[in-house]
Amino acid sequence: MNKDELSFEGKLLHSPYSKPDAYNALSMPVYNSAAYEFDSAEAMESAFTGKSTDHTYSRITNPTVQYFEDRVKAITGAHSVTALNSGMAAISNAIISIAQTGSNIVTSRHLFGNTYSFFVSTLAAFGVETRFCDMTNPEQLESNIDNNTCAIFLEIITNPQLEVADLKAISEISKQKSVPLIADTTIVPFCAFCAKDFGINIEIVSSTKYISGGATSLGGLIVDYGNFDWLSSPKLHGLAKDQGLNSFTFKLRKEIHRNLGAYMTPQVAYMQTLGLETLSLRYQRATDTCLILAEKLKELPEVVSVNYTGLSTNRYNEISQKQFGDRPGAMFTFNLMSREFCFDFLNKLKLIKRATNLFDNKTLAIHPASTIFGTFTPEVRKEMHVSDKTIRISVGLEDVEDLLADFTQALR
Numbered sequence: 001m002n003k004d005e006l007s008f009e010g011k012l013l014h015s016p017y018s019k020p021d022a023y024n025a026l027s028m029p030v031y032n033s034a035a036y037e038f039d040s041a042e043a044m045e046s047a048f049t050g051k052s053t054d055h056t057y058s059r060i061t062n063p064t065v066q067y068f069e070d071r072v073k074a075i076t077g078a079h080s081v082t083a084l085n086s087g088m089a090a091i092s093n094a095i096i097s098i099a100q101t102g103s104n105i106v107t108s109r110h111l112f113g114n115t116y117s118f119f120v121s122t123l124a125a126f127g128v129e130t131r132f133c134d135m136t137n138p139e140q141l142e143s144n145i146d147n148n149t150c151a152i153f154l155e156i157i158t159n160p161q162l163e164v165a166d167l168k169a170i171s172e173i174s175k176q177k178s179v180p181l182i183a184d185t186t187i188v189p190f191c192a193f194c195a196k197d198f199g200i201n202i203e204i205v206s207s208t209k210y211i212s213g214g215a216t217s218l219g220g221l222i223v224d225y226g227n228f229d230w231l232s233s234p235k236l237h238g239l240a241k242d243q244g245l246n247s248f249t250f251k252l253r254k255e256i257h258r259n260l261g262a263y264m265t266p267q268v269a270y271m272q273t274l275g276l277e278t279l280s281l282r283y284q285r286a287t288d289t290c291l292i293l294a295e296k297l298k299e300l301p302e303v304v305s306v307n308y309t310g311l312s313t314n315r316y317n318e319i320s321q322k323q324f325g326d327r328p329g330a331m332f333t334f335n336l337m338s339r340e341f342c343f344d345f346l347n348k349l350k351l352i353k354r355a356t357n358l359f360d361n362k363t364l365a366i367h368p369a370s371t372i373f374g375t376f377t378p379e380v381r382k383e384m385h386v387s388d389k390t391i392r393i394s395v396g397l398e399d400v401e402d403l404l405a406d407f408t409q410a411l412r
């Protein structure tokens, strides 16, 4: 059977190891080793200078982590995959690979809290500018791009606003301006969204979320689709242009990721490989429940509004359908009358957990304004459209009736 013709699950479950295991272990062994021994000085030289692909040191590569990367490569059709130890490590490693003093990133204010802080505080200190625009307005995006723009960065469904930009339109601008499109796709996993089909060049995923399989561990992925012509982009300094389509991965793997030292650890790669195996099953269950909850909550008198792009009444429903089909993430938000009502609701919950994080097997509730965005000034929260009246729900795998009962009693 041709491996390329297998289904998503087939590719996922049957990616071969790069070398056969000595004991024919059916699960990938966890190689908890910092370093690797060599038969000769010559073999060592080859490995250290990149003439062979043998492992040298686990900050750089590790067989268990590589197996996890290979599986993600098999299901995404990517050119290369790099696994880091958190979603933020993936974002920072990817951006630092292409940004330098004087460059700018064009993005939206609708960003994950730490990404926003990484851009406006950490990167700003190194002279990298962040330009905010409305990603749903292609002309505004285009007018913010100039000769020093090193990336367009966006989240495919923003959190907690749940805004959906038109990826095909943005990817057209990215091609025309020769600026790579980097997208954080954490909210919709690989089984429901194919980044390559929408012209995304570099995909970032916090694998802490769906992939870890029940919040077992932190992780992040940088997925390079090898579909950006780095040669056409003279503004991207420091990339090895002789590497062609591999320029970004070359810089990332040979320099940035080694120097920043945030590679995934083997134990985590093992857990996340297992999580990956049940990804689409869990996603189906959680998104089925998510839609039912969003619909039911809309009918409760205490609920002012419900925001989920899977609802036919949602302003982004059409574009969301086009890009993510019927399953646009297992997360929704709803608004209550006031911050006090939100706190009261959270305090009354009996089954649903008061916690941050997304896509645990357990359903989680949080008031984003006072927590994730709690240290931001009210002005910044307002600019980011993070409301005091919003509750965010990450839907888990519980029975929908049990969840509805908890919502109903806590809202009363």
Ligand SMILES: *Cc1c(COP(=O)(O)O)cnc(C)c1O
Pocket: 086, 087, 088, 089, 112, 115, 155, 159, 184, 186, 187, 206, 207, 208, 209, 218, 219, 220, 358
């Ligand atoms: C959680 C999250 C991140 C950060 O990932 P960590 O694994 O927590 O570092 C980035 N982007 C989005 C959309 C997230 O939900």
